[in-house]
Amino acid sequence: MIATVYLLLATLTLGAPIPHVPLAPHAVTLRIAVVGDTGEGSDRVANGIAKLHARTPLDAVIITGDAFYPCGPSSAADPQWNRVRALSRIGVPIFPVLGNHDFCGKSQPSAQIGATVVPHWQFPARQYVIDSNLTELLMLDTTPYATARNDDAADALRQSFAGKKTTPWRIAAGHHPIVSSGYHGHFPRDQHVRMVTLDPLMRHANVDLYICGHDHHLELIDANPRLLISGAGSDPVPPLVPHKHTLYPSEASARLGFATVELDALSMTIRFFDGDGKAISKPFVFKR
Structure with missing residues (x-):
């Protein structure tokens, strides 16, 4: 009987299909704001995203982890949830991934999964896929x-992106960087080495863009896949040494802000904004 229970649990967890969440763009272009490491309080950057949304409507917000400091919520009643209410008031779906701060202290990562504490919070599983007609977007723990x-992250990559592309773009998002000009692009060394092993899996899967946070700055690196770091949501820290293929920034600065990813059938456009929603970079346009 016990063996049967353990076999059932293994079937339900290890081989469980990755859930898919539909996201329909409001127009021919899909526009997503990307912000991370907002745990010190997201009100200012949320207001900046809201201002941008009022000018040019967004379809969703991605949080690249660590939405709560010092540790994630332990239950639906945890007052930590107030840290993301300003983002929820923007009125578009919020798609998070877990960060390292969600695993410390008394935090329960499972408290965030399927939570209904704040409106628009869409977090069906630790790893899930956002589906639209323009992209398959895999969210990784x-x-x-x-x-x-x-x-599990490597397994999710292999499982979700096993076949040929069915959309113009294929994107993955997680908390930890693979390559970054910030501290976590180098240290802790064992974690950096471990994350780099995802790089060939992403290339094999024809991933066009990897989105992350963890480092508290804004950066775009021209690599394969291209790398977007957006972790300046509440406590910005300047990058250490610019990567040789860094497209943005041109100089190190500690600036609060976020990024946008805009997709249509033929192009992907990435741009950076400060905490007040003002553009601080040119649009970086990549063709298929």
């Missing part, structure tokens, strides 16, 4: 992978 506790 990278903390257990970076710390070598399991290989």
Whole structure:
């Protein structure tokens, strides 16, 4: 009987299909704001995103982890949830991934999964896919992978992106960077080395863009896949040494802000904004 129960649990967890969440763009272009590491309080950057949304409507907000400091919420009643209410008031779906701060203290990562505490919070599982007619966007839980506790992130990549592309773009998002000009692009060394092993899997899967946070700055690196770091949501820290293929920024600065990813059938456009919603970079346009 016990063996049967364990077999059932293994079937339900290890081989469970990755849930898919539909996201329909409001127009021919899909526009997503990307912000991360908002745990010190997201009100200012949320207001900046709201101002941008009023000018040019967004379809969703992605949080690249660590929406709560010092540790994630322990239950639906945890007052920590107030930290993301300003983002929820923007009125578009919020798609988070877990960050390392969601695994410390008394936090329960499971408290965020399927939560209905704040409006528009869409977090069906630790790893899930956002589906639109323009992109397959795989949301990854990278903390257990970076710390070598399991290989679920790599398995999710292989499972979700096993076949040929069915949309113009294929994107992955997680908390930890693969390459970055910030501290976490180098240290802790074992975590950096571990994350780099995802790089060939993403290339094999024809991933066009990897989105992350963890480092508290804004950066775009021209690599394969291209790398977008957006972790300046509440406590910005300047990058250490610019990567040789960094497109933005041209100089190190500690600036609060966020990024946008805009997709249509033929192009992907990435741009950076400060905490007040003002553009601080040119549009970086990449053709298929």
